[in-house]
Amino acid sequence: MVLPNNIFAEDAMQAATLVNPQATSSVLLVCEHASNFIPADYAMLGLPEDAKQSHIAWDPGALELSCHLADLLDARLVHSNISRLIYDCNRPPKALDAMPASSEGRVIPGNENIDDNERARRIAWFYDPFKTLLADTIASMPDKPILVTIHSFTPIYNGQARDVEFGILHDSDSRLADLMLEHASTHTKLNVMRNKPYGPQDGVTHTLKQHGVNNGCLNVMLEISNVLLSSDSKQKEIASMIAALLSDALGKLDKNEVAA
Numbered sequence: 230m231v232l233p234n235n236i237f238a239e240d241a242m243q244a245a246t247l248v249n250p251q252a253t254s255s256v257l258l259v260c261e262h263a264s265n266f267i268p269a270d271y272a273m274l275g276l277p278e279d280a281k282q283s284h285i286a287w288d289p290g291a292l293e294l295s296c297h298l299a300d301l302l303d304a305r306l307v308h309s310n311i312s313r314l315i316y317d318c319n320r321p322p323k324a325l326d327a328m329p330a331s332s333e334g335r336v337i338p339g340n341e342n343i344d345d346n347e348r349a350r351r352i353a354w355f356y357d358p359f360k361t362l363l364a365d366t367i368a369s370m371p372d373k374p375i376l377v378t379i380h381s382f383t384p385i386y387n388g389q390a391r392d393v394e395f396g397i398l399h400d401s402d403s404r405l406a407d408l409m410l411e412h413a414s415t416h417t418k419l420n421v422m423r424n425k426p427y428g429p430q431d432g433v434t435h436t437l438k439q440h441g442v443n444n445g446c447l448n449v450m451l452e453i454s455n456v457l458l459s460s461d462s463k464q465k466e467i468a469s470m471i472a473a474l475l476s477d478a479l480g481k482l483d484k485n486e487v488a489a
Contacts, residue, residue, distance in 0.1 A: 244358035247366055248306040249299050256304040257374035259363060259436055261319040263292035263308035274314055275338030285332040286312045288381040290458025295379045297468035307363045316355040319435050334387060363440055376441040376448040381455040382426050391426050394419040396452035400434040402442050405449045408478035416474040426452060
């Protein structure tokens with residue numbers, strides 16, 4: 230599939246966006262699955278409209294939650310503007326699920342036979358701009374950023390109910406996650422779990438590793454059940470909880486550890 234040079238022109242879209250660029254906080258929020266946008270040239274990847282609205286295409290409520298957090302923390306936010314069915318910006322280019330042929334048991338017809346040229350084109354159009362914007366934002370910040378990625382998850386996966394409501398995830402650097410888990414019960418009655426409903430073994434910590442661990446930045450990935458984000462009032466409530474918990478955890482860190 231050959232895409233025109235003006236793929237985003239009709240939609241006035243770009244692959245990634247920086248929100249609140251003049252923010253003063255050292256927290257940098259990231260939302261890789263913020264959008265369910267599929268460019269018209271991809272003909273919905275052969276899927277019906279209901280698939281675009283479902284969790285397989287994006288993380289419902291995650292962008293709104295991220296924006297509320299950015300306001301509360303006076304933090305920068307980098308988010309993708311493309312559906313993860315086109316390219317999952319929390320996966321490296323070599324990962325098979327960066328452009329998934331199926332998701333949650335559902336076949337994605339437009340991704341079943343992607344050739345090398347199309348794979349390279351999607352990386353250049355959708356992943357590279359996101360990665361570059363995030364890296365440039367990190368480089369531009371006066372203090373070493375504290376990377377916090379925001380996601381939502383479906384409470385029922387492949388027919389099975391999940392017990393977790395709020396997941397606090399980490400890769401090899403667990404410093405911030407450990408403190409958030411230690412103090413979570415002070416701020417919420419939700420069922421909070423470590424590395425649930427996903428963990429490093431599931432390949433979900435790409436952004437944390439590439440932009441957090443590799444830069445020596447404190448980092449954590451937060452997963453919220455999307456039923457808790459189904460309205461603006463609920464999104465604001467969860468944002469307030471996370472902001473308080475994150476601030477509490479960061480306050481327990483030694484200043485030298487934050488800057489390390």
